[in-house]
Amino acid sequence: MREAATRYVLLGAIDALKAASGYEIKQLIQLAIGNFWNESFGQIYPALKDLAGEGLIAAADEDIGPREQRRFKITEAGREALSAWVRKTPYPDRPRSELLLKLFFGKFADPKWAREVLTSARDQYAKAQTVAAMGFDQTLAEDAADPSLVYYLMVTEAGRTIQAARRQWAERALEMLDAFERGGNAALIALVKNDASSA
Amino acid sequence: MREAATRYVLLGAIDALKAASGYEIKQLIQLAIGNFWNESFGQIYPALKDLAGEGLIAAADEDIGPREQRRFKITEAGREALSAWVRKTPYPDRPRSELLLKLFFGKFADPKWAREVLTSARDQYAKAQTVAAMGFDQTLAEDAADPSLVYYLMVTEAGRTIQAARRQWAERALEMLDAFERGGNAALIALVKNDASSA
DNA sequence: TATTCCATGTAATTCGTTACATGATTCT
């Protein structure tokens, strides 16, 4: 059975931040790997408790105010656990896209609806693409001496590439829709056949 | 709260197949939209029961053998429910990639490990890419008169585009790793800066 | 005859989101 990744994300985030609270971990996840990962508070706080119980993390400060930030740092055992987990071959992703699913059943709506969802998706992808590009430049500038630089660049590059591809697809899908509305399946087939031969 | 998509996938699959059993639905999902959706039997069979109870699908045959195939067809109410769901704006996907996550924490393993996961990912993506391309050609040939052709082409095109992007990224990531192993961060930075300026 | 594949289904468990409760601090 696939072991849940949550605990290890927390370990890694805490390590990257040297010492971190649940809130800070959440922020880091969103900022650095939000493109392909997320965690909710409902999982973070209980998991922190568990990790502390197992000695994989330890409180960073002693003065435990009742509702103050509780920062943790990673322990040697935590580092080992994280390292062991990383080395296990990752499970393949099983992506789920409600957008593509609904498009697949597009005939139950109408072309006008399809145009709307596609344009809005394209705009979102375009925005995400610029954000991803900025993230790349920032990584390059900020972590120039970091031993993790290669890995950071790899994953930010993944964000860039995938977002660009998504945007490209959305534009292509709109072209298909145009062709279809102009001249039905015949025009559509002409479009895709034509581009395939010219490529 | 986001409504679960499972029931509507089943409705759509049953409609596409005219009449279908749980097993056949599973097969269709895997074949046609496996790139971006999946359902397990543990969800399919209970959901079919529910849908039948609500009158959104109905048994296609009368002779109910005890452990034979139970085929269902969609009802008019089912078509309406599906149509209403499709028209609601889709929730944005929140993808999770264990591969990228582990790469992000790559410093807890070593470059040799990274090279392994990247090459294996690249090979898988390449395979998926050819499968996706075949799917595109097949859709084009088989459903030339189908009113859903535009939508089928759109989603198969999505599969093609995304798989190609993933492959491209994996190759790029390997280049980055090469540069890093050759000359550390300096060589790595030179690589990405150089390509950025020439592009 | 044994094994594999087709096929349906249930139960247990885990995972993950959402909603809620609480209170401190900072800004307007």
Added chain:
DNA sequence: AGAATCATGTAACGAATTACATGGAATA
């Protein structure tokens, strides 16, 4: 003073996988 934000946490619910049970049909 009031609103927004920071911050931690719990409870309830729903979604999804996995394991298991069952048995017919085909095949080796």
